[in-house]
Amino acid sequence: MPELPEVHTTVTGLSRYTVGLRIQDVWSSYNSAHFKGSKTIKDPAYFEEFKKGIIGAHIVSAERRAKNILIHLDTKKTILIHMKMTGHLLYGTYRFDASLPKDPWCAVEPKHLTDPFNRHVRFLISFDNGKSLALSDVRKFAKVTLVSSDDIYTSDHLKDIGPEPLEKEFTFNEFIGRLNLRPRGKIKQVLMDQTIVAGIGNIYADESLWRADIHPLTLVQHIPTDIRKKLYTAILQTLSRGIDMGGDSTSDYRNIHGERGKFHEQHYAYRQTGTKCQKKGCLGTIVRIVLGGRGTHLCSAHQRLLE
């Protein structure tokens, strides 16, 4: 699932390429009677409402909040997109081929949009400049909806989300305060809890814990202050590194031009099972355990379980 650095990368692209564009039309194949009443475009009736709400509007800005993409329109409405497991937004030229009923939108340019990971277009906004914004989402879990811009931060989608770790207000003391809300929680699960801190998922949690020498199952209350400090620094460094690398493309994620990020080329723990630990002086091996149904990767030697 795209995490903070991937969503950041997408939003940076949207800000650069789509601001000022006028929405001419919108198309979706998410629609299913199964999602009736969901208040997302998966509900066919809601999709009609959504369409009326955005056609003719101009994009004024794009923003990230946790793992959500907010596209603000000049009509005081905001398109909210959560890419979930396999979704990612793409920008370029598309043509509609009715002979391909399953995936009728074919990318023309840029060339990376033809990457197989980018071909599952379920939602597409066309602009007055002849280009489109497409959402490729092989597993169809993404969420797209329209919210009043004035109410967006207090809406059910965002109201319970914790602070942004890369904002300057997110000091070490703030971090400690957030962790202390879950003293008996396992640290990895606490880091991934969006109501505690925004934007961290499986990849950046595993990598941050590896850097901070903490076993993912350690209970928050057993982590001493000096190690918490190390973790705070590790989170900031790991997320910043993810942004610098253009995100992580271990899985489906691509930037809006359809290109892969590079963070997955620098993993120390995530999906490195069986490899020798790269921490200086450590003789451990990366192992995989399951925590809360999710694969969790750690070094068998230097990430000690504190009790």
Ligand SMILES: [Zn+2]
């Ligand atoms: Zn190690």
